[in-house]
Amino acid sequence: xxxxxxxxxxxxxxxxxxxxxxxxxxxxxxxxxxxxxxxxxxxxxxxxxxxxxxxxxxxxxxxxxxxxxxxxxxxxxxxxxxxxxxxxxxxxxxxxxxxxxxxxxxxxxxxxxxxxx
Amino acid sequence: xxxxxxxxxxxxxxxxxxxxxxxxxxxxxxxxxxxxxxxxxxxxxxxxxxxxxxxxxxxxxxxxxxxxxxxxxxxxxxxxxxxxxxxxxxxxxxxxxxxxxxxxxxxxxxxxxxxxxxxxxxxxxxxxxxxxxxxxxxxxxxxxxxxxxxxxxxxxxxxxxxxxxxxxxxxxxxxxxxxxxxxxxxxxxxxxxxxxxxxxxxxxxxxxxxxxxxxxxxxxxxxxxxxxxxxxxxxxxxxxxxxxxxxxxxxxxxxxxxxxxxxxxxxxxxxxxxxxxxxxxxxxxxxxxxxxxxxxxxxxxxxxxxxxxxxxxxxxxxxxxxxxxxxxxxxxxxxxxxxxxxxxxxxxxxxxxxxxxxxxxx
Numbered sequence: 001x002x003x004x005x006x007x008x009x010x011x012x013x014x015x016x017x018x019x020x021x022x023x024x025x026x027x028x029x030x031x032x033x034x035x036x037x038x039x040x041x042x043x044x045x046x047x048x049x050x051x052x053x054x055x056x057x058x059x060x061x062x063x064x065x066x067x068x069x070x071x072x073x074x075x076x077x078x079x080x081x082x083x084x085x086x087x088x089x090x091x092x093x094x095x096x097x098x099x100x101x102x103x104x105x106x107x108x109x110x111x112x113x114x115x116x117x
Numbered sequence: 118x119x120x121x122x123x124x125x126x127x128x129x130x131x132x133x134x135x136x137x138x139x140x141x142x143x144x145x146x147x148x149x150x151x152x153x154x155x156x157x158x159x160x161x162x163x164x165x166x167x168x169x170x171x172x173x174x175x176x177x178x179x180x181x182x183x184x185x186x187x188x189x190x191x192x193x194x195x196x197x198x199x200x201x202x203x204x205x206x207x208x209x210x211x212x213x214x215x216x217x218x219x220x221x222x223x224x225x226x227x228x229x230x231x232x233x234x235x236x237x238x239x240x241x242x243x244x245x246x247x248x249x250x251x252x253x254x255x256x257x258x259x260x261x262x263x264x265x266x267x268x269x270x271x272x273x274x275x276x277x278x279x280x281x282x283x284x285x286x287x288x289x290x291x292x293x294x295x296x297x298x299x300x301x302x303x304x305x306x307x308x309x310x311x312x313x314x315x316x317x318x319x320x321x322x323x324x325x326x327x328x329x330x331x332x333x334x335x336x337x338x339x340x341x342x343x344x345x346x347x348x349x350x351x352x353x354x355x356x357x358x359x360x361x362x363x364x365x366x367x368x369x370x371x372x373x374x375x376x377x378x379x380x381x382x383x384x385x386x387x388x389x390x391x392x393x394x395x396x397x398x399x400x401x402x403x404x405x406x407x408x409x410x411x412x413x414x415x416x417x418x419x420x421x422x423x424x425x426x427x428x429x430x431x432x433x434x435x436x437x438x439x440x441x442x443x444x445x446x447x448x449x450x451x452x453x454x455x456x457x458x459x460x461x462x463x464x465x466x467x468x469x470x471x472x473x474x475x476x477x478x479x
Contacts, residue, residue, distance in 0.1 A: 030147060031154040048170075049152045050177035053144060054184070076157060079150045 009062070009093045010100055015055055018045055020064060020086060020094045029071045029081035030056065056084065064090035122160055125171060126153050135182055137189045199471055204464030206265040211322075211463065212456030214258035214283060219448035221250040221257075222287070251287040258283035266329065275329050281340045282325025286318040288344060289386065293351040293379070301359075306376040312413055313383040319412020319459075320390040323404035326463070327397040336397055343393075347386055354382050403466050411462045419455040423447070 012020065015037070022028060022036035033056075034047045047055075059065045068085040075081055086094070129152050133145045152174065159166040262279030263272075293314070302310065328336045358378055387409065394402025 030151040034151065034155070046173070048173040048177040049148050049155065050174065050181040052151065053148055054181055075150045075154055077150065077153055079146055081150060082147055 006089075006092055006096045009064075010097055012093070012097045014041070015045055015047065015051065016059065017094075017097060019052075019055055019059065020090055020097075023065055023084055023086040024091065024094055027068045027083050027085035029083045031075070031081070033084065059090070060084075063087055064093060121167075122156060125156055125167075129174070132178060132182075136185050139189060140185050200465065200468035203467040203471065204461050206460075207462075207464030207467065208457050208460030209265045210258070210261050210279075210456075211460040212453045213261045214254070214452075215456040215459075216449045216452035217257040218251075218254035218283070218287060219452035220445055221254040222291075222448075248288060248291070251284060251291055255280045255284035255287060262325070262329070266326075271332065274332065278329040278337060278340070279325060281337070281344060282321060282328065285340060285344050285347065286321035289321075289347040289351050290314050290318060292348040293355070293383070296352050296355040301375050302379075303376075306380075310376070310380055310383065313380060313387070315413040315416050316409045317383055317387050317390070319408035319410075320387055320394075320405050321408070322412065322459075323402070323406070323408030323463075324390050324394050324397075326404045326467070327394050327402055331397050333397075336393070339393060343389065350382060351386075355379055403470065404463065407462055407466050412459055415458040415462065416455055419451060419458060422454050423451045 018037040018040050019033055021040060022033050025036075028036065030049075030052060034049075034052050037045050037047055056065070060067070064087060065084050066087050068083045071081040071083050073081075126149070130149055133141060133148060136145070155170050156167060159170040259276045259278070259280030259282075262282070263274075263276035267273075267275035324340075328340055355375075355378075358375055391402065391405055391409065394405035
């Protein structure tokens with residue numbers, strides 16, 4: 001995969017970043033993703049079902065995530081729950097975004113050190 | 118609390134039914150499952166958390182709903198919808214027709230009768246050359262009418278009716294405008310008369326549809342008769358009044374009687390058009406009514422749009438020389454914008470009538 005191709009996806013929105021990050025840890029169903037995003041973002045990103053669905057749909061279309069089947073444990077009403085997992089492309093994009101964010105933080109740190117001096 | 122939770126989930130289930138069928142089959146269950154889990158957890162935290170989750174959903178779902186419908190409806194399908202087609206046809210007919218009318222009239226028809234008076238020639242001699250512009254505009258209007266609404270079984274019928282339908286108000290108002298001088302009316306009288314004239318113009322344009330759809334030659338003859346009678350009366354009545362006034366008082370300054378006579382004449386014309394509409398439709402002639410009411414209002418709105426456009430396009434605002442390109446452009450743009458507004462209104466009425474007639478057939 002060419003790096004220019006990966007760069008075309010960057011920067012990720014905050015919501016997308018947290019969803020991808022959540023799936024990097026393990027495969028999850030929709031509600032677990034929403035809860036995980038809430039926790040990872042320190043409750044700054046609270047997803048409604050509509051926002052979550054729209055984001056998942058776009059990530060599926062772009063090939064960053066894929067459906068990995070159904071959760072063996074159904075929901076409270078007994079409905080089966082579709083699970084999602086990160087693709088290789090998704091992993092690479094997440095890595096690239098993390099590197100980008102790290103460089104931003106580094107730049108900010110250098111700048112603030114310069115100011116303090 | 119359980120009862121409330123069940124009610125909320127049920128309402129959400131009903132909301133999902135508003136989505137396209139493909140979406141419901143593919144993701145309806147999944148969304149309902151996620152939502153149920155969210156509200157269950159929120160309910161455990163308290164009523165405030167539950168309200169917050171519901172408000173969040175109410176905020177976000179209309180966008181998703183609109184997006185899902187739009188995504189499944191390709192542009193091709195949108196353009197094939199009957200109301201969209203009617204609106205597009207209406208826009209085509211009136212934007213092109215009114216733009217051409219404005220441009221032709223601006224270039225060919227400005228021939229104030231005051232020259233005729235000065236030379237001692239009869240008025241009508243100075244009116245005929247000006248009618249060229251109106252006839253050309255009417256022919257173009259008729260051709261667009263044929264292209265947009267004509268059917269293969271009666272080729273040329275819509276073009277003929279359209280030409281006469283456009284020519285009737287143009288010729289009548291042209292004759293009326295130049296049959297007397299504006300100084301014979303005061304400011305309020307001039308505005309009142311111009312509103313009545315716009316009502317007449319709009320009603321005539323609406324009548325054009327009634328005659329065309331009827332497919333009957335009798336109504337075509339009626340339209341032709343109106344083309345001969347209306348301008349003749351619009352020419353002779355003010356002239357008669359003017360001469361009478363000059364004979365009696367030797368003054369042409371404004372008088373309430375002059376206005377009353379001319380205004381009544383226009384009202385009679387409007388009444389005749391509405392009567393013809395009722396006769397043809399055998400019901401409420403909605404397009405004639407819309408033309409009468411809507412055209413004047415939209416023309417007023419259009420004035421503001423044109424002022425806005427000219428302000429932002431930095432085009433010269435005060436050019437009244439008909440041969441000046443800026444003036445022609447201004448008249449053309451004004452015609453197009455008014456045509457778009459009026460075309461949308463006419464298209465919507467046509468779609469509504471089509472829908473009603475389908476329901477009756479069913």
